[in-house]
Amino acid sequence: MEEIRIQKILAASGLGSRRDCEKLIEAGRVRVNGQVAILGQKADPSRDKIEIDHKAVEIRPADDIYIAFYKPRKVLSDIKKIDDRKVVPDYVDVDAHLFIVGRLDYDSEGLILLTNNGEVANHLTHPRYEHEKEYHVMTAKEPDQEQLKTWRRGVVIEGGYRTRPAIVDYLPGSNRNWLRVIMKEGKKRQIREIGIALGLPVRRIIRKRIATIQLGNLKPGEWRYLKPNEIKELLRSLKDDSRN
Numbered sequence: 001m002e003e004i005r006i007q008k009i010l011a012a013s014g015l016g017s018r019r020d021c022e023k024l025i026e027a028g029r030v031r032v033n034g035q036v037a038i039l040g041q042k043a044d045p046s047r048d049k050i051e052i053d054h055k056a057v058e059i060r061p062a063d064d065i066y067i068a069f070y071k072p073r074k075v076l077s078d079i080k081k082i083d084d085r086k087v088v089p090d091y092v093d094v095d096a097h098l099f100i101v102g103r104l105d106y107d108s109e110g111l112i113l114l115t116n117n118g119e120v121a122n123h124l125t126h127p128r129y130e131h132e133k134e135y136h137v138m139t140a141k142e143p144d145q146e147q148l149k150t151w152r153r154g155v156v157i158e159g160g161y162r163t164r165p166a167i168v169d170y171l172p173g174s175n176r177n178w179l180r181v182i183m184k185e186g187k188k189r190q191i192r193e194i195g196i197a198l199g200l201p202v203r204r205i206i207r208k209r210i211a212t213i214q215l216g217n218l219k220p221g222e223w224r225y226l227k228p229n230e231i232k233e234l235l236r237s238l239k240d241d242s243r244n
Contacts, residue, residue, distance in 0.1 A: 003042035003044045004096060005040070006021070006030060007025060010050070010052075031051045064116060065114070065115055066117075067224070067226065068113060068216070068218065074106060077103035077104050079098065088100065098114040101114070101115065102125075102133065104207060105189050109220060111209065111210055124238070134182045135207050136179070137204070138202070139200040139202055139203065141200065148179075161187065163190060166181060
């Protein structure tokens with residue numbers, strides 16, 4: 001299990017609010033493996049012994065976290081900084097180790113999911129399960145019917161890879177260079193590579209959905225916790241996948 005901040009472990013175990021637990025640490029009442037804890041210290045609740053006033057704390061597992069985040073353009077789909085460009089934690093400040101589901105390239109935007117549940121993250125990202133992802137895609141010009149048919153059938157892109165069949169239509173209520181694209185795969189920069197192969201340079205990509213989760217009314221840089229019914233529907237869909 002990943003190490004997490006001690007005050008979060010204590011709060012999840014019913015010992016008060018996060019701030020209350022910080023005060024216990026500041027007062028020197030908390031020990032980890034026999035040593036007085038300090039504020040900001042992390043521990044592994046599955047391995048480390050945590051005590052308050054020399055009495056062992058009964059550790060409860062932290063709740064699973066599920067977050068929908070609208071990644072803006074010019075933001076890296078990463079947790080750690082590699083240069084001066086912005087990354088996900090610059091927007092989503094949550095004291096937990098989160099996995100990224102549905103990475104988007106630097107110039108694309110829209111929905112990515114964040115969770116501390118590694119099993120769910122792995123299931124959603126594994127190509128075996130073919131989870132749908134829906135995009136709104138703006139091309140430099142209006143596609144003709146032959147280009148749409150080719151995209152739907154599959155396109156050979158750089159490296160000789162043939163993309164799988166996809167749903168591709170004009171986006172209702174928009175200019176005809178806006179497309180609605182639904183795919184069950186996600187090679188790196190795949191939509192942009194398809195556009196190049198078809199002579200349709202892609203100007204903008206917005207992901208609107210991953211599996212059962214919708215972007216909804218989020219604006220660039222905004223995030224929200226998934227609602228209980230959204231989590232229930234998502235987990236049910238994953239369970240159904242495992243049976244197939």
